Amino acid sequence: MEGWPSDFVQIVAALVQNPYMGIVIVDKNGYVTVANDTYIHIVGKTRDEVIGKYIMDVTSNSQLPKILETGEVHIADYWPCNGHDLIVTRFPIYNKEGDLIGAVGKSLFLDLGDAKALAKKVADLEEELAFYRDAIKSVFSPKYCFDVIVGKSSKMARLKSMAEQVAQTGSTVLITGESGTGKELFAHSIHRSSPRAHYPFVRVNCAALPEHLLESELFGYEEGAFTGARKGGKPGKFELANKGTIFLDEIGDMPLPMQAKLLTVLQEREFERVGGTKPVRVDVRIIAATNCNLENLVEQGKFRADLYYRLNVVVLDIPPLRERLEDIPLLVQAILPRLNQRLNTNVTNVSSEAIQLLRKYHWPGNVRELENLLERAINLADLNNEKQLTAKHFPSLQKQNIENILIDKKGETLADAVEQLEKEMIRQVLKQTNYNKAQTAKLLGLHGSVLYRKLKKYNLG
Ligand SMILES: Nc1ncnc2c1ncn2[C@@H]1O[C@H](COP(=O)(O)OP(=O)(O)OP(=O)(O)O)[C@@H](O)[C@H]1O
Ligand SMILES: [Mg+2]
Numbered sequence: 001m002e003g004w005p006s007d008f009v010q011i012v013a014a015l016v017q018n019p020y021m022g023i024v025i026v027d028k029n030g031y032v033t034v035a036n037d038t039y040i041h042i043v044g045k046t047r048d049e050v051i052g053k054y055i056m057d058v059t060s061n062s063q064l065p066k067i068l069e070t071g072e073v074h075i076a077d078y079w080p081c082n083g084h085d086l087i088v089t090r091f092p093i094y095n096k097e098g099d100l101i102g103a104v105g106k107s108l109f110l111d112l113g114d115a116k117a118l119a120k121k122v123a124d125l126e127e128e129l130a131f132y133r134d135a136i137k138s139v140f141s142p143k144y145c146f147d148v149i150v151g152k153s154s155k156m157a158r159l160k161s162m163a164e165q166v167a168q169t170g171s172t173v174l175i176t177g178e179s180g181t182g183k184e185l186f187a188h189s190i191h192r193s194s195p196r197a198h199y200p201f202v203r204v205n206c207a208a209l210p211e212h213l214l215e216s217e218l219f220g221y222e223e224g225a226f227t228g229a230r231k232g233g234k235p236g237k238f239e240l241a242n243k244g245t246i247f248l249d250e251i252g253d254m255p256l257p258m259q260a261k262l263l264t265v266l267q268e269r270e271f272e273r274v275g276g277t278k279p280v281r282v283d284v285r286i287i288a289a290t291n292c293n294l295e296n297l298v299e300q301g302k303f304r305a306d307l308y309y310r311l312n313v314v315v316l317d318i319p320p321l322r323e324r325l326e327d328i329p330l331l332v333q334a335i336l337p338r339l340n341q342r343l344n345t346n347v348t349n350v351s352s353e354a355i356q357l358l359r360k361y362h363w364p365g366n367v368r369e370l371e372n373l374l375e376r377a378i379n380l381a382d383l384n385n386e387k388q389l390t391a392k393h394f395p396s397l398q399k400q401n402i403e404n405i406l407i408d409k410k411g412e413t414l415a416d417a418v419e420q421l422e423k424e425m426i427r428q429v430l431k432q433t434n435y436n437k438a439q440t441a442k443l444l445g446l447h448g449s450v451l452y453r454k455l456k457k458y459n460l461g
Pocket of ligand 2: 249
């Protein structure tokens with residue numbers, strides 16, 4: 001620019017650098033004096049092809065010569081250039097004598113280049129996410145959630161309706177019950193029918209990990225937290241469960257020092273990664289489960305009382321199967337098709353005698369044990385091409401029945417137990433012989449009159 005000291009041109013050149021706006025200054029003859037990198041990028045040339053060159057040679061649709069000619073000011077003029085959409089403001093420059101000495105063009109990106117591509121990518125991802133959320137929603141549609149939990153006994157019905165209600169709140173839930181009663185099933189169902197259903201359900205088995213691993217598993221670690229720590233660190237289960245539910249399974253087995261850390265998270269909803277310094281905030285719902293009696297553990301000093309009270313907000317105590325034997329036919333009905341599908345078998349019926357047998361057992365392993373026994377029975381039946389399960393397909397139960405009597409009668413005298421056994425044997429043989437007393441006496445090796453006496457005693461006649 002005529003009369004501009006070269007240092008001044010440099011200063012102006014530095015001043016006009018701006019990643020979002022292309023700026024060009026021409027002298028009164030239309031030669032480029034200053035152009036910032038963004039402008040050079042817009043016109044798609046090199047610096048040497050722009051600086052000192054006539055503006056129409058730089059970009060053939062430039063409006064700057066018109067400004068030099070007319071002294072007009074153009075504000076927010078739409079200007080497509082080199083595939084970009086731009087909004088341009090142009091104005092003339094005058095010296096203090098009022099002579100026109102040049103013109104400036106400032107172009108604002110409408111498309112913002114990479115930002116636009118990025119915005120499109122985000123929009124595409126959001127669309128994809130919405131699609132998958134819908135897909136997940138249809139798979140885990142809430143109305144099916146509690147339906148997978150079979151049970152019409154009053155205990156189960158009450159428990160299910162309580163779980164359905166509590167699912168809607170964000171309350172901490174403690175699920176207790178013997179092994180195999182369905183604690184995990186309940187935890188899943190609560191999450192799936194809660195407002196958090198579209199966010200993660202993350203299970204942590206507190207019993208499976210040694211203490212030092214449990215901490216980084218739960219809270220994650222920063223890069224370099226310990227030898228072997230992964231580059232970039234690793235998020236813990238609490239972070240992964242953000243906005244969703246964390247399921248702390250077997251919480252009764254959590255080591256005491258970890259219990260203290262967990263308590264802090266429950267209180268503050270905030271924690272630090274292992275080796276980290278800044279707190280991480282999370283929004284998670286907590287469901288814990290155990291087959292231990294936590295109150296006893298508290299008394300024994302193995303479980304922190306304060307943590308117990310924190311967890312003990314809503315308690316779902318799942319009754320053992322032996323306390324809801326009336327659910328057995330329904331459970332069998334629900335489990336059989338699942339097993340047939342998995343085993344590729346077609347055993348669809350269960351005799352009423354077999355159901356009676358199942359209803360007499362005391363089920364220490366609860367529903368999981370029922371599933372296992374049914375699987376074994378299906379295999380036995382399938383070997384003989386039988387479509388129906390009968391008592392003979394449950395050999396362990398027939399033996400177990402006697403054990404049951406003994407277990408049920410634990411603490412009673414030997415004479416009591418022997419009587420129970422005697423009664424049960426007579427009852428079974430009677431049934432076997434279709435209540436033929438002579439045959440029963442013969443099979444049991446008893447004299448007829450002895451049998452009659454016993455039938456009377458046990459009220460079996
Ligand atoms: N009410 C029920 N209806 C249908 N299936 C059930 C029911 N309860 C349990 N099950 C099935 O029994 C098995 C054991 O259930 P689950 O794993 O939830 O038990 P759990 O209480 O967590 O046991 P553990 O304490 O041993 O971990 C699973 O296959 C589950 O699907
Ligand atoms: Mg479990």
